[in-house]
Amino acid sequence: MHIQLPLAVDIYLTVILFALGACMGSFITCAADRYITKESVFRGRSHCPVCGHTLGVLDLIPIFSYLFLRGKCRSCGAPIPIRCLLTEVLGALAYAAIYWKFGFSLETLEYLILFSALLAVSLIDCDTLEIPDGLHLLALVDYLVFLPFTSGVEAVKDGLLGGLVLAGGMLAVSLVVGFVLRKEALGFGDVKLFFVLGLFLGLGQGLLCIFFSCIIGLFFAILPKKGKQKEFPFGPAIALAALFALLIGQEFIDWYMSLLG
Numbered sequence: 001m002h003i004q005l006p007l008a009v010d011i012y013l014t015v016i017l018f019a020l021g022a023c024m025g026s027f028i029t030c031a032a033d034r035y036i037t038k039e040s041v042f043r044g045r046s047h048c049p050v051c052g053h054t055l056g057v058l059d060l061i062p063i064f065s066y067l068f069l070r071g072k073c074r075s076c077g078a079p080i081p082i083r084c085l086l087t088e089v090l091g092a093l094a095y096a097a098i099y100w101k102f103g104f105s106l107e108t109l110e111y112l113i114l115f116s117a118l119l120a121v122s123l124i125d126c127d128t129l130e131i132p133d134g135l136h137l138l139a140l141v142d143y144l145v146f147l148p149f150t151s152g153v154e155a156v157k158d159g160l161l162g163g164l165v166l167a168g169g170m171l172a173v174s175l176v177v178g179f180v181l182r183k184e185a186l187g188f189g190d191v192k193l194f195f196v197l198g199l200f201l202g203l204g205q206g207l208l209c210i211f212f213s214c215i216i217g218l219f220f221a222i223l224p225k226k227g228k229q230k231e232f233p234f235g236p237a238i239a240l241a242a243l244f245a246l247l248i249g250q251e252f253i254d255w256y257m258s259l260l261g
Contacts, residue, residue, distance in 0.1 A: 002103045003103070004103070005104050010104075021095025021096060023091075025092065026060070026062045026084070028116060029087045033049075050078035051076035063092070066085040087123065091119060094115050098246075099112075101247050107146075110142060110146040110150060114242075115243060118243070120135055121193065121236075124235075125189075125236060126235075129231055129233055130187070131193060131235050139197075140196050161203050162206035163199045164195070165207075170191050174191065193238055201249065204249075205246070205250060208249050212241035216236075216237035217232070220236065220237055
């Protein structure tokens, strides 16, 4: 249910969501790094991974701290990874865009949680080439909790069809390509992610998500790899494509169909 608010209130809430998205981008980056290094996500102060300096308030202001410090640790001068800034900016833009698209509604909250899970998927997959099952479960629980309030019977059917087609299709492609090339073509974590996204997006927007994830994936494939690493993370490509499909997927499909008709 979308509650119509005055334009001034919508603009105010969009700014609030922009700031919240930047904060969440910062938190998710920290949580992903700690997951990768096996540190506790909720214990211990944020610190420089090089010198161990405990970060203060001025070091932790999303976006602005990175720019003010010129991308370097205040204590030792070690470079701060550019992905810290990029995830904060992406989080801010995505949160604001989701609110502007879905307004003051339960759908907005549902999709903010989904995007947060996808951002964590992207960061962890980039470093480990794995997607934790806990993030699949988080997205699935998000879908199920909001299901009685945001989806009708037809939407549920479309979501189940989308999940089965996306996951089944990508699994089939992975098995065939893997058999031909004699190596794993697509991780099972990616297949599970497609299933969950199919529930949210339905069949039409889900197929669009696959199409654009493959295009974005080709871009990631040509980027320089670490050391002798040949594999590339597909999770970030899926996440970006899902965000695109969520925000303007239906409009894109309508535009394309108008060209045919």
